[in-house]
Amino acid sequence: MNQPKTKELTWTMPEVHLPSIPGNTVRLTDYGAVGDGRTDNTEAFRRAIEDCVKAGGGRVVIPPGLWLTGPITLASRLELHAEEGAVVRFSRRYTDYPLISSTFEGGPSIRCQSPLNAESAEDVAITGKGVFDGGGEAWRPVKRWKMTEPQWNRLASSGGVVEESGEVWWPSEAARNGAAGVEQLLRKGKKEPEDFLPYRDYLRPNLLSFRKCKRILLDGPTFQNSAAWNLHPWASEHVTIRRVTVRNPWYAQNGDGLDLDSCRFALVEGCTFDVGDDAICLKSGKDEAGRALGLPTEYVTIRDCTVYHGHGGFVIGSEMSGGVRRVQISDCLFMGTDIGLRFKSARGRGGVVEDIHIERIRMTDIAGEAISFHLFYEGVEGSGTARDESHPVTEETPIFRNIQIRDVDCAGADKAFLVNGLAEMPLEGVSVRNYTATAREGVVCHQVNQLVLEDVTVFPTEGPLVKLHQSRNVEILRLGGAGGESDSRMLAVTGAASAHITCRDSRTAPTHRSVTSAPEVDSRTVVATDQ
Numbered sequence: 001m002n003q004p005k006t007k008e009l010t011w012t013m014p015e016v017h018l019p020s021i022p023g024n025t026v027r028l029t030d031y032g033a034v035g036d037g038r039t040d041n042t043e044a045f046r047r048a049i050e051d052c053v054k055a056g057g058g059r060v061v062i063p064p065g066l067w068l069t070g071p072i073t074l075a076s077r078l079e080l081h082a083e084e085g086a087v088v089r090f091s092r093r094y095t096d097y098p099l100i101s102s103t104f105e106g107g108p109s110i111r112c113q114s115p116l117n118a119e120s121a122e123d124v125a126i127t128g129k130g131v132f133d134g135g136g137e138a139w140r141p142v143k144r145w146k147m148t149e150p151q152w153n154r155l156a157s158s159g160g161v162v163e164e165s166g167e168v169w170w171p172s173e174a175a176r177n178g179a180a181g182v183e184q185l186l187r188k189g190k191k192e193p194e195d196f197l198p199y200r201d202y203l204r205p206n207l208l209s210f211r212k213c214k215r216i217l218l219d220g221p222t223f224q225n226s227a228a229w230n231l232h233p234w235a236s237e238h239v240t241i242r243r244v245t246v247r248n249p250w251y252a253q254n255g256d257g258l259d260l261d262s263c264r265f266a267l268v269e270g271c272t273f274d275v276g277d278d279a280i281c282l283k284s285g286k287d288e289a290g291r292a293l294g295l296p297t298e299y300v301t302i303r304d305c306t307v308y309h310g311h312g313g314f315v316i317g318s319e320m321s322g323g324v325r326r327v328q329i330s331d332c333l334f335m336g337t338d339i340g341l342r343f344k345s346a347r348g349r350g351g352v353v354e355d356i357h358i359e360r361i362r363m364t365d366i367a368g369e370a371i372s373f374h375l376f377y378e379g380v381e382g383s384g385t386a387r388d389e390s391h392p393v394t395e396e397t398p399i400f401r402n403i404q405i406r407d408v409d410c411a412g413a414d415k416a417f418l419v420n421g422l423a424e425m426p427l428e429g430v431s432v433r434n435y436t437a438t439a440r441e442g443v444v445c446h447q448v449n450q451l452v453l454e455d456v457t458v459f460p461t462e463g464p465l466v467k468l469h470q471s472r473n474v475e476i477l478r479l480g481g482a483g484g485e486s487d488s489r490m491l492a493v494t495g496a497a498s499a500h501i502t503c504r505d506s507r508t509a510p511t512h513r514s515v516t517s518a519p520e521v522d523s524r525t526v527v528a529t530d531q
Contacts, residue, residue: 011326011355013299013301013326013328014265014299015265016238016239016240016265016266016267016301017215017238017265018215018217018238018240019077019079019122019123019124019125019215019216019217020077020123020215021057021058021059021077021078021079021123021125022055022056022057022058022077023058023059024052024055024056024057024058024059025058025059025061026048026051026052026058026059026060026061027048027060027061027063028041028044028045028048028060028061028062028063028067029063030048031043031044031045031047031048031051032044033045033048033067034065035063035064035065035066035067035086036065036066037066037068037089038068039068040068040069040070040091041067041068041069042069042070042091042096044069045060045069045072048060049072049073049074049075049078052075052078053075053076053077053078056077057075057076057077057078057123058077058078058079059078059079059080059081060078060079060080060081061081061083062080062081062082062083062086062088062128062130063083063085063086064083064084064085064086065085065086065087066087066089067086067087067088067089068089068091069088069089069090069091070090070091070093070096070097070115071090071091071096071097071113071114071115071116071117071205072088072115072116072117073113073117073118074116074117074118074121074124074126074210075118075121075124076121076122076123076124077122077123077124078121078123078124078125079124079125079126079127079217080125080126080127081126081127081128082126082127082128082129082130082131082132082221083128083129083130084128084129084130085130086128086130086131087130087131087133088130088131088132088133089133089135090115090132090133090134090135090207091135092135092137092138094112094138094200094201095200097112097113097200097205098112098113098193099111099112099113099193099194099196099197099200099203100112100113100193101193102114102209102211103211103234103261104206104228104229105254105286105319106261106283106285106286106287106289106290106319106321107285107286107287107289107290108289109203110182110191110193110195110196110203111203111204111205111206111209112200112203112204112205112227113205114205114206114207114208114209114232115132115134115135115205115207115208116132116207116208116209116210117208117209117210118209118210118211118213119210119211119212119213120211120212120213121210121213121214122213122214122215123214123215124210124213124215124216124217125216125217125218125219126208126217126218126219126221127217127218127219127220127221128220128221129220129221130221130222131221131222131224132207132208132221132222132223132224133224133225134205134207134223134224134225134226134227134230135225135227136207136225136226136227136228136248136249136252136255137225138171138227139171139175139201139204139205139227139228140171140204140227140228140252140253140254140255141168141169141170141171141175141176141253142155142168142169142251142253143167143168143251143253144166144167144168144169145167146250146251147251152169155169156169159171160172161173161175161176163176171201172201174198174199174200174201174202175199175201175202176202177199177202178199178201178202178203179202181198181199181202182196182199182202182203185199204227204228204254205227205228206226206227206228206229206230206231206232207223207225207226207227207228207229207230207231208223208230208231208232208233209232209234210232210233210234210236211234211235211236212234212235212236213233213236213237214236214237214238215237215238216233216236216238216239216240217240217241218231218240218241218242218244219240219241219242219243219244220243220244221244221245222244222245222246222247223244223245223246223247224245224246224247224248225247225248225249225252226248226252226255228253228254228255228256229254229255229256229259229277230246230248230255230256230257230258230275231244231246231257231258231259232259232261233259233260233261233263233266234261234262234263235261235262235263235293235295236263237263237264237265238265238266239260239263239265239266239267240266240267241258241266241267241268241269241271242267242268242269242270242271243269243270243271244271244272245271245272245273245274246258246271246272246273246274246275246279247273247274247275248274248275248276248277249276250274250275250276250309251276252275252276252277253276253277254276254277255275255276255277256275256276256277256278256279256281257273257275257277257278257279257280257281257307257310258271258273258279258280258281259278259281259282259283260281260282260283260297260300261282261283261284261285261297261319262283262284262285262290262293262295262296262297262322263297263300264295264296264297264298264299265299266297266299266300266301267300267301267302268280268300268301268302268303268305269301269302269303269304269305270303270304270305271305271306272305272306272307272308273305273306273307273308273310274307274308274309274310275309275310276309276310277310277311278310278311278312278315278342279307279309279310279311279312279313279314279315279334279337280302280305280307280313280314280315281312281314281315281316282297282300282315282316282317282320282324282327283297283316283317283319283320283324284296284297284319284320284321284322284323284324284351285319285320285321285322286318286319286321286349287321287348287349287350287396288321289321290319290320290321290322290349290350290351291321291322291350291351291395293322294322295322296322296323296324296325297320297322297323297324297325297327298323298324298325298326298327299326299327300326300327300328301327301328301329302314302327302328302329302330302332303328303329303330303331303332304330304331304332305332305333306332306333306334306335307332307333307334307335307337308335308336309336309337310334310337310338311337311338311339311342312337312338312339312340312341312342313332313334313337313339313340313341313342313361313363314329314332314334314340314341314342314358314361315339315342315343315344316342316343316344316353316356317342317343317344317345317349317353317377318344318345318346318349318377319349320345320349320351320353320398321349321350321351321398322351323351323352323353323354324351324352324353324354324356325352325353325354325355325356326355327355327356327357328357328358329356329357329358329359329361330358330359330360330361331359331360331361332360332361332362333361333362333363334361334362334363334364334366335363335364335365336364336365336366336367337363337366337367338366338367338368339366339367339368339369339370339372340361340363340366340369340370340371340372340410340413341358341361341370341371341372341405341408342369342372342374343372343373343374343400343403344372344373344374344375344377345374345375345377345398345400346375346376346377346398347375347391347396347397347398347422348396349396349398350394350395350396350397350398351398351399352398352399352400352401353398353399353400353401353403354399354400354401354402354403355402356402356403356404357404358403358404358405358406358408359404359405359406359407359408360407360408361405361407361408361409362408362409362410363408363409363410363411363413364410364411364412365411365412366410366412366413366414367413367414368413368414368415369413369414369415369416369417369418370408370410370413370415370416370417370437370439371405371408371416371417371418371432372415372417372418373400373418373419373420373421373427373430374418374420375398375400375420375421375422375425375427375447376420387420387423387446387447388423388447388470388495388497389423390422390423390424391422391423391424392424393424393425397422397424397425398422398425399425399428400421400427400428401427401428401429401430402428402429402430403429403430403431404430404431404433405430405431405432405433405435406431406432406433406434406435407433407434407435408432408434408435408436408437409435409436409437410435410436410437410438410439411437411438412438412439413437413438413439413440414439414440414441415439415440415441415442415444416435416437416438416439416441416442416443416458416460417432417435417437417442417443417444417445417458418444418445419444419445419446419447419448420446420447421445421446421447421448422447423447423470426447426448426449426470426471426472427447427448427449427451428448428449428450429449429450430448430450430451430452431451431452431453431454432451432452432453432454432456433452433454433455433456434454434455434456435453435455435456435457435458436456436457436458437457437458437459438458438459438460439458439459439460439461440460440461440462441460441462441463441467442458442459442460442463442464442465442466442467442481442483443456443458443465443466443467444467445466445467445468445469445471445474446469446470446471447469447470447471448468448471448472448474449471449472449473450473451471451473451474451475452474452475452477453466453474453475453476453477453479454475454476454477454478455477455478455480456476456478456479456480456481457479457480457481457507458480458481459481459482460481460483460484461484462483462484462487463483463484463487463489463492464483464487464489464490464491464492464514464516465479465481465482465483465489465490465491465508465512466479466490466491466492467491467492467493467494468491468492468493468494468495468498468501469493469494469495469498470494470495470496470497470498471493471495471498471501472497472498472499472500472501473499473500473501474500474501474502475502475504476491476501476502476503476504477504477505478504478505478506478507479491479503479506479507479508480506480507480508481508481512482508482509482512483512488511488512488513488514489512489514489515489516490503490506490508490512490513490514490515490528491503491515491516491526491528492515492516492517493515493516493517493518493521493525493526494517494518494520494521495518495520495521496520496521496522498521498522498525499522499525500525501525501526501527502526502527502528502529503515503526503527503528503529504528504529505529506528513528515528
């Protein structure tokens with residue numbers, strides 16, 4: 001029998017280098033800045049940064065106060081230090097944000113300049129215990145179903161435009177028409193920022209966009225209320241993010257917390273997230289654009305982080321066409337996220353996700369899956385017989401392999417562990433060890449190869465402990481727990497392609513050790529040695 005195998009780590013995480021900042025210091029108030037929440041301090045920020053750059057670099061100190069400003073562009077060998085009590089409030093005026101060539105959602109894009117902006121900078125830092133507020137409410141559309149009726153009524157009567165369906169509020173007519181307008185410009189081959197000015201309101205900026213930078217440090221501040229994604233380092237190296245708080249309203253459209261995108265050598269530790277979309281997310285470009293760029297996100301360590309709300313606690317994808325590899329995540333807590341550990345992609349992406357090591361994760365009150373691999377992210381093929389249809393393997397086929405998960409606890413989820421793999425490229429080489437979960441359903445796997453479930457204990461209220469469909473080379477060792485009152489099955493297997501499944505040394509009660517196989521499953525497929 002072809003026994004399941006998972007590769008042990010054969011690589012060492014390189015050191016992540018910190019920026020080197022000269023000792024020169026200036027204070028924002030030296031340049032006439034007024035922290036009253038009304039005075040426009042854009043020019044004061046510009047002059048302070050300019051003087052630091054002329055001196056060879058240094059630190060710009062933002063004292064306590066309410067500092068209104070337009071976007072800030074950081075430069076090499078520069079540290080922006082917001083002292084405790086400092087709140088930097090970015091302008092809500094669209095005209096303060098010039099359109100630039102940037103990236104968004106996996107490809108090149110014309111966007112409004114980010115409030116915190118840097119390109120091709122080296123040795124750049126944002127530190128301190130202050131707050132950076134992106135003024136996102138001036139930019140974001142809002143879906144009616146995400147608000148109470150009084151909240152919606154207040155929003156609709158405040159200005160802006162409600163779609164004819166009555167289900168989405170936009171801050172302006174230009175924002176509402178932006179998707180169609182931008183698509184039309186792209187079809188015409190328009191690429192210059194000035195071509196997109198009529199739809200500036202729609203081209204929401206990320207709060208922080210650092211592109212092609214080296215030696216980045218974010219240490220201490222709160223980053224909140226972004227118009228789109230919150231923190232977005234792209235094509236950058238040696239990124240350290242520690243002790244930061246990232247906040248967005250739970251209804252924030254595209255309100256991701258952190259998107260490490262085509263970055264290498266990164267450390268994220270001791271951070272707190274409470275956001276409107278995915279919290280800690282690794283990406284590397286989308287479809288053809290991501291494959292052509294060919295910059296994987298790699299050598300990433302994430303540890304000691306807490307997520308209170310988000311579509312996913314830790315996420316890879318769905319834009320992962322350049323690849324994601326050599327990632328370690330440990331000692332994190334997810335509470336109330338939609339999904340805990342989330343891996344997502346789709347046909348057309350391509351790319352390889354591999355060498356992912358996850359351990360010591362705690363989760364509570366997960367709305368969906370505690371652990372999820374979903375390879376039908378952009379389609380309806382993930383249900384019914386369509387998910388069993390095999391497509392040709394090409395450069396557009398995403399690959400997920402060699403992923404180790406251990407020492408995980410989840411108290412409350414819809415599913416303990418879900419795999420929706422592709423028939424032509426199943427999820428491969430995955431091990432889950434020492435995992436305990438209570439959930440509506442237990443382990444549910446479609447299209448997986450080389451799977452190890454070892455010392456897994458699940459308590460589903462519905463169905464068996466483990467359901468396998470079109471899965472092969474699966475080893476289940478010391479499975480524990482108990483199914484719902486009306487279901488005594490330990491394991492249920494379906495799909496004619498299922499093969500080489502062993503279940504040994506069960507820790508379930510004798511009354512909960514039933515194994516069932518559908519008629520299409522070969523009778524030699526399942527071996528349970530302790531029935």
